[in-house]
Amino acid sequence: MRFHIQQESDIPASTQLYNQICFAIAARHYPPGHRLPSTRQLAMQTGLHRNTISKVYRQLETDGVVEAMAGSGIYVRDQQNPRELKAPPGPRSRALPDIDKDVRQSVDGLLNAGCTLQQARDLFTREI
Numbered sequence: 001m002r003f004h005i006q007q008e009s010d011i012p013a014s015t016q017l018y019n020q021i022c023f024a025i026a027a028r029h030y031p032p033g034h035r036l037p038s039t040r041q042l043a044m045q046t047g048l049h050r051n052t053i054s055k056v057y058r059q060l061e062t063d064g065v066v067e068a069m070a071g072s073g074i075y076v077r078d079q080q081n082p083r084e085l086k087a088p089p090g091p092r093s094r095a096l097p098d099i100d101k102d103v104r105q106s107v108d109g110l111l112n113a114g115c116t117l118q119q120a121r122d123l124f125t126r127e128i
Contacts, residue, residue: 001029005046018056023117032078
């Protein structure tokens with residue numbers, strides 16, 4: 001999978017890369033357990049500095065999308081077994097893993113219907 005950073009965009013390069021990796025994982029281009037490209041490989045591909053890529057990988061790890069294994073690399077986490085998260089307060093209190101499942105099914109449905117990742121993103125962004 002190739003990632004493309006638009007230098008002329010108002011969106012920071014790190015945000016572009018973060019979003020593209022998340023969409024690649026959501027589209028199952030990178031299944032659970034898959035090793036992501038090294039920072040060196042991504043730097044050569046995207047033209048970004050390795051520190052920028054490391055920052056994106058740290059954020060993905062913080063968000064529970066990937067898991068870093070010292071000396072081995074960065075691996076996609078199994079999103080079917082998400083971290084335990086507290087339900088949001090309010091009368092319609094629902095467990096967040098159920099919401100994750102709903103979002104995953106929505107993304108899968110859009111992709112199966114022929115939407116591109118960008119079209120799916122645009123639909124979600126407009127809805128938000």
